Amino acid sequence: MNTSKINPARIEADYLIETAFDPMEAAQIMAGEQSSGTFLAVPGETPELKARSAARVEALEVFETGMEPTLPGSGLPETGDETRTRARVTLSWPIDNLGVSLPNLIATIAGNLFELKPFSGLRLVDVRLPNAFADAYPGPKFGIAGTRRLSGVEGRPLIGTIIKPSVGLSAQETGALAVELCAGGIDFIKDDELQADGPACPFEDRVRAVMDAVNQQADKTGKKAMVAFNLTGEIDEMRRRHDFVLAQGGTCVMASLTAVGMSGMIALGRHSELPIHAHRCGWGALTRDPMLGWSYPAWSKLWRLAGADHMHVNGLDNKFTEADDSVIASARSLTEPLFDKQPMRAVPVFSSGQTIRQAAGTLKAVGSPDLIVTAGGGVVAHPDGVASGVRAMCDAWDAAMQGIDLAEYAKDHPALSSALTIY
Amino acid sequence: MNTSKINPARIEADYLIETAFDPMEAAQIMAGEQSSGTFLAVPGETPELKARSAARVEALEVFETGMEPTLPGSGLPETGDETRTRARVTLSWPIDNLGVSLPNLIATIAGNLFELKPFSGLRLVDVRLPNAFADAYPGPKFGIAGTRRLSGVEGRPLIGTIIKPSVGLSAQETGALAVELCAGGIDFIKDDELQADGPACPFEDRVRAVMDAVNQQADKTGKKAMVAFNLTGEIDEMRRRHDFVLAQGGTCVMASLTAVGMSGMIALGRHSELPIHAHRCGWGALTRDPMLGWSYPAWSKLWRLAGADHMHVNGLDNKFTEADDSVIASARSLTEPLFDKQPMRAVPVFSSGQTIRQAAGTLKAVGSPDLIVTAGGGVVAHPDGVASGVRAMCDAWDAAMQGIDLAEYAKDHPALSSALTIY
Numbered sequence: 001m002n003t004s005k006i007n008p009a010r011i012e013a014d015y016l017i018e019t020a021f022d023p024m025e026a027a028q029i030m031a032g033e034q035s036s037g038t039f040l041a042v043p044g045e046t047p048e049l050k051a052r053s054a055a056r057v058e059a060l061e062v063f064e065t066g067m068e069p070t071l072p073g074s075g076l077p078e079t080g081d082e083t084r085t086r087a088r089v090t091l092s093w094p095i096d097n098l099g100v101s102l103p104n105l106i107a108t109i110a111g112n113l114f115e116l117k118p119f120s121g122l123r124l125v126d127v128r129l130p131n132a133f134a135d136a137y138p139g140p141k142f143g144i145a146g147t148r149r150l151s152g153v154e155g156r157p158l159i160g161t162i163i164k165p166s167v168g169l170s171a172q173e174t175g176a177l178a179v180e181l182c183a184g185g186i187d188f189i190k191d192d193e194l195q196a197d198g199p200a201c202p203f204e205d206r207v208r209a210v211m212d213a214v215n216q217q218a219d220k221t222g223k224k225a226m227v228a229f230n231l232t233g234e235i236d237e238m239r240r241r242h243d244f245v246l247a248q249g250g251t252c253v254m255a256s257l258t259a260v261g262m263s264g265m266i267a268l269g270r271h272s273e274l275p276i277h278a279h280r281c282g283w284g285a286l287t288r289d290p291m292l293g294w295s296y297p298a299w300s301k302l303w304r305l306a307g308a309d310h311m312h313v314n315g316l317d318n319k320f321t322e323a324d325d326s327v328i329a330s331a332r333s334l335t336e337p338l339f340d341k342q343p344m345r346a347v348p349v350f351s352s353g354q355t356i357r358q359a360a361g362t363l364k365a366v367g368s369p370d371l372i373v374t375a376g377g378g379v380v381a382h383p384d385g386v387a388s389g390v391r392a393m394c395d396a397w398d399a400a401m402q403g404i405d406l407a408e409y410a411k412d413h414p415a416l417s418s419a420l421t422i423y
Numbered sequence: 424m425n426t427s428k429i430n431p432a433r434i435e436a437d438y439l440i441e442t443a444f445d446p447m448e449a450a451q452i453m454a455g456e457q458s459s460g461t462f463l464a465v466p467g468e469t470p471e472l473k474a475r476s477a478a479r480v481e482a483l484e485v486f487e488t489g490m491e492p493t494l495p496g497s498g499l500p501e502t503g504d505e506t507r508t509r510a511r512v513t514l515s516w517p518i519d520n521l522g523v524s525l526p527n528l529i530a531t532i533a534g535n536l537f538e539l540k541p542f543s544g545l546r547l548v549d550v551r552l553p554n555a556f557a558d559a560y561p562g563p564k565f566g567i568a569g570t571r572r573l574s575g576v577e578g579r580p581l582i583g584t585i586i587k588p589s590v591g592l593s594a595q596e597t598g599a600l601a602v603e604l605c606a607g608g609i610d611f612i613k614d615d616e617l618q619a620d621g622p623a624c625p626f627e628d629r630v631r632a633v634m635d636a637v638n639q640q641a642d643k644t645g646k647k648a649m650v651a652f653n654l655t656g657e658i659d660e661m662r663r664r665h666d667f668v669l670a671q672g673g674t675c676v677m678a679s680l681t682a683v684g685m686s687g688m689i690a691l692g693r694h695s696e697l698p699i700h701a702h703r704c705g706w707g708a709l710t711r712d713p714m715l716g717w718s719y720p721a722w723s724k725l726w727r728l729a730g731a732d733h734m735h736v737n738g739l740d741n742k743f744t745e746a747d748d749s750v751i752a753s754a755r756s757l758t759e760p761l762f763d764k765q766p767m768r769a770v771p772v773f774s775s776g777q778t779i780r781q782a783a784g785t786l787k788a789v790g791s792p793d794l795i796v797t798a799g800g801g802v803v804a805h806p807d808g809v810a811s812g813v814r815a816m817c818d819a820w821d822a823a824m825q826g827i828d829l830a831e832y833a834k835d836h837p838a839l840s841s842a843l844t845i846y
Contacts, residue, residue: 036591045591071744099621101657103619104617104621107617107619111704112707115706115711167458168472169472173467194521194527194530198521198522200519232530256529259529261688263661266658267658279530282529283537285533285715320539
């Protein structure tokens with residue numbers, strides 16, 4: 001059967017499993033646990049009830065056998081056979097089990113099943129949702145088109161940077177740094193995820209100081225940098241902070257997804273009149289074991305639906321543990337349509353150790369310059385200052401889009417030429 | 424230094440790490456990444472700024488060396504030495520870096536660090552918070568005392584069960600099941616985490632049907648079963664559902680923590696006038712790799728602070744992958760004081776394959792009957808019906824509290840005697 005097509009009446013999820021059980025039996029146990037089944041058969045579990053409520057195993061593909069168990073605690077089948085098998089399993093649920101609810105979707109597709117006894121590995125790798133979800137949730141209200149409109153950047157990535165040091169600057173010091181970055185022609189600035197509303201750098205003071213810099217530069221040159229202000233907090237705080245940013249002429253807000261959680265993110269998504277820059281700090285705990293947790297394509301779909309416009313995907317040749325192929329898969333997944341009629345594409349945000357060096361590879365991986373690059377040292381550590389740092393990044397992307405080698409392009413692009421000496 | 428005492432001005436967190444780097448160097452990298460440090464030194468990172476904002480390594484204890492790397496992607500030190508070391512590290516942060524904010528606490532203590540290059544394993548094992556957090560968050564408003572007051576159960580655990588099949592029953596069918604459970608003298612009933620407000624079993628219809636049964640039984644006998652209605656959803660839905668349960672005379676609400684997330688849970692905690700039964704479905708993804716993610720004691724502290732009255736801890740001899748020693752450590756941690764002046768103890772909820780057989784072991788492990796046991800088949804599959812199932816569970820706990828062997832106690836307790844034949 002074709003599992004890539006969205007079934008209007010059922011939710012589908014794909015898992016990577018590792019089990020010593022017969023994989024089909026193991027898949028049936030998952031389906032039972034996550035719908036109308038129980039450990040012990042109960043009187044109410046009638047054939048009629050099963051027919052309307054049971055999750056189904058839609059597909060099963062065995063990959064390999066004979067590996068050591070990845071996670072501790074799993075059980076063996078009655079045969080005692082310890083041979084582990086890895087397989088990809090697709091389950092489906094009737095939408096009427098839970099209704100069109102993102103929080104309850106999480107409980108259904110990513111609930112108790114991670115701890116089920118037959119599994120020495122279980123990872124959610126993808127999810128497909130009926131169109132009813134597209135009607136019920138806001139999705140990205142801005143995406144790349146709205147982000148380009150608000151930032152005035154066309155035909156190339158937004159070149160961004162992060163306020164550094166991450167934490168420790170006062171609101172006034174942050175404002176002074178914004179003056180410098182704006183004067184350098186930066187497209188995009190983001191708060192660090194460690195700085196939201198610390199008493200040493202209160203949110204409103206910081207927004208006021210930074211937006212003074214941004215607005216003055218915009219008045220002078222017509223170019224208004226987009227600043228993702230980190231409003232991570234309680235629901236009412238986030239709504240209030242969003243409104244404050246809007247009132248100050250700001251054009252973006254940022255929230256840390258794992259810190260806020262789904263119900264908080266939905267509330268922000270419904271409320272927001274600005275692009276939401278979604279930070280993924282803490283995501284590593286959910287994904288770093290390749291046989292546990294969530295894949296990024298599955299996880300990010302839920303946040304896109306809730307309203308994330310920009311989603312962090314790490315970066316090529318990054319300073320973290322993630323391999324480039326994973327970064328590329330993440331970035332590409334954000335631009336694949338979530339629903340036929342509403343693609344709900346999010347803008348991939350590349351960060352971590354980004355410089356002029358990754359432009360060509362990133363363009364090749366994503367296939368488009370519709371993205372945000374945030375470089376810390378890659379912009380501000382340029383020997384000739386921030387303006388040259390921004391210029392060099394733009395040059396590197398121009399070169400990539402024209403298919404010209406960096407060294408060649410640098411011959412008549414001095415900012416890029418200087419950048420090549422240090423990055 | 425003493426790391427167990429709460430420093431009024433700093434947040435402390437303990438981690439289990441695995442690294443090929445010198446462990447102290449690795450710990451310093453964690454501290455830098457999660458405070459004012461960056462991959463590349465930046466001009467603003469002055470000694471004064473570091474003094475007020477840098478996270479500190481407070482303690483380091485090396486456990487063992489020479490294991491294979493647990494997680495992929497980690498890097499090696501410049502020496503190229505591949506020898507891995509496991510250690511326990513304590514970091515601390517000035518409270519002024521983030522302020523008294525649970526969402527931002529998550530970004531600080533459990534943010535980007537899981538993906539840091541030097542680590543082939545990194546797990547948050549405990550956290551200690553300044554008293555300012557106790558003043559800022561509600562904590563459990565009911566705990567064991569309020570739960571006993573509302574349920575009328577004293578001197579023994581609340582004996583509970585779960586609506587099964589998990590999903591598939593209509594509101595009316597759920598009400599009919601509640602009639603049977605209440606007639607059997609059950610103390611506690613919970614919705615399954617898969618059933619919140621599905622169109623086949625709408626929340627308000629279900630609450631009305633179940634509370635009719637509960638209120639009628641209470642009018643008849645004076646005993647009012649506590650029902651944890653699963654209100655998992657968006658913030659406004661949860662508040663509205665809470666108010667509906669309260670208006671119907673209900674005495675408990677339930678939310679799935681990983682589905683709702685922290686900002687949603689705080690909103691519910693601040694709003695609630697009923698005990699909050701906190702379900703942990705999805706928790707396995709965060710904990711099942713012993714070298715990644717979160718330990719339960721660290722994780723549950725944050726939810727207790729946000730307002731969780733009852734916290735699931737799995738059960739002894741459970742049907743999932745968790746070992747008994749982990750279950751016991753989880754349950755005990757919930758009753759340890761969170762703050763000197765406000766202990767914010769939560770009630771441990773034991774579930775999964777629970778029967779008369781686990782009473783003595785559970786009592787021994789927790790040291791008190793201040794807990795909830797939810798048994799599915801362990802109550803409703805009793806050969807003489809639900810009433811005998813509840814009676815047998817109470818008998819088993821009486822026997823445990825009196826230090827009498829189950830078989831001995833069963834001699835003049837017929838419900839327990841029958842139960843012994845099937846469990």
